Amino acid sequence: MAGFLKVLFRNLLEGPSTDPFPLGETFTPDRLRGRAVVDPDLCMGCGICRHSCAAGAIHIGQQPDGSGFTITIWQNSCCLCASCRHYCPTGAMSISTDWHSAHTQAEKYNRLEQHTIKYEPCVVCGALMRPIPKALADKLYAWNTEIDPEFTRKMCPKCRQIEDAKRNACMLPTTADEAPVELVVTSAAPTKD
Structure with a gap:
């Protein structure tokens, strides 16, 4: 009896050794997988999340007028x-620690996260x-101080490629002392005599 009274x-x-939930807050582990969320500022609409x-549960659809795209995550x-x-190249996708996912059957189609992201015009050609x-x-551009990341990030892929080609063309040898490189083509096919 003395042992029982001691305990x-x-x-x-x-005090209590259990969590007070649902009457109070409870402990949520940092690595808990609660629900998928997307950061619309980082999303490029590449579709890797949808394919993986x-x-x-992920759908990416273009706007009918071509002004942007809508990304939808069906939490249900x-x-x-x-x-x-894991596969998102920009880090736009994440898993929150919000584990409050209980819902009624009638609310299953309302459990979604949806963002409409508008395209911006390219600073060079104006393409959306x-x-x-x-x-x-x-x-990406930290290694090269000649590239302005703020300007380059607002260029479409085609204009970035053209700028890259111009930059790389300037690095080719242009002195008259250097002999041109000859291209020698050899044929592996047998010749008839």
Whole structure:
């Protein structure tokens, strides 16, 4: 009996050892997979998340007028595999720690996250496109101080390619002292005599 009273007294002093949920807040682990979310500022609309989604819970559709795209995540279909987060090249996809996913059957079609992302005109040619996120552009062009990441990220892929070609063409040897490189073509096919 003395052992029981000792344990009872210790438990009274220390308080409850369980979480007070649902009457209070509870502990949420940092790596808990709660629900998939997308950051519209980082999303490029490349579709890698859609292709890697095992449950088919992600849909990317173009706007009818061609002014942008809409990304939709069906939370009711998501299996929380996190492959969208793993393969997203810009880091736009993530898995939150929000585990409050209980819902009634009538609300299953309302459990979605949807963002409409508008295209912006290219600063060079004016074609509609999605600019590279600033953090990614700074990381990509950090090695070359001649490239302005802020200007380059607002160029369409075609204009970036042309600028790259111009920059690389300037690096080719242009002195008259250097002999041109001759291209020798050899044929592997046998010749008839």
